[in-house]
Amino acid sequence: MGKEVEMIRKHPLYVAYYEKLKQAEHGRKFCCHQMEHLLAVARIAYILNLERNLGIRKEVIYAAALLHDIGKYEQYTDGVPHEEASARIAEQIFAELPGEAFSGEEKRQMIRAIRGHRREREGMEPLEELLYVSDKRSRNCFACESEAACNWSPEKKNCSIVL
Numbered sequence: 001m002g003k004e005v006e007m008i009r010k011h012p013l014y015v016a017y018y019e020k021l022k023q024a025e026h027g028r029k030f031c032c033h034q035m036e037h038l039l040a041v042a043r044i045a046y047i048l049n050l051e052r053n054l055g056i057r058k059e060v061i062y063a064a065a066l067l068h069d070i071g072k073y074e075q076y077t078d079g080v081p082h083e084e085a086s087a088r089i090a091e092q093i094f095a096e097l098p099g100e101a102f103s104g105e106e107k108r109q110m111i112r113a114i115r116g117h118r119r120e121r122e123g124m125e126p127l128e129e130l131l132y133v134s135d136k137r138s139r140n141c142f143a144c145e146s147e148a149a150c151n152w153s154p155e156k157k158n159c160s161i162v163l
């Protein structure tokens with residue numbers, strides 16, 4: 001189980017972008033976007049998937065979570081919104097995976113979820129909303145030393161443990 005997800009994590013494009021992002025976030029006092037965050041998002045999303053009986057395949061949730069911030073480096077360096085950069089990189093990686101890894105519909109859902117994960121809005125698809133909620137919930141603002149200086153709005157911050 002999970003070989004599709006490992007194919008993404010080990011894909012040369014993923015490795016290259018992940019490494020650049022890691023360098024760029026070295027010493028950053030605010031939220032970072034590396035494995036700890038990506039897997040927290042995946043795990044929260046999978047729990048919500050079970051609680052809500054959405055029936056989304058585990059591999060799809062983990063793949064979308066792994067990819068959702070992978071373009072963040074381009075936002076730091078070129079100002080490209082990272083949801084756009086991440087969706088583009090995900091499409092490039094998907095194009096090189098073996099056909100049996102994900103169905104066409106699963107790939108479409110993941111791209112949409114990655115592109116939509118930053119803003120809550122009407123008509124979100126289940127995976128898209130899952131990624132949005134899990135991304136926010138993954139941040140432990142109540143225990144963060146940089147909370148006061150962080151530009152997240154008070155409504156967005158997790159000021160307590162949310163079950």
Ligand SMILES: [Fe+2]
Binds near residue numbers: 037041068
């Ligand atoms: Fe994120």
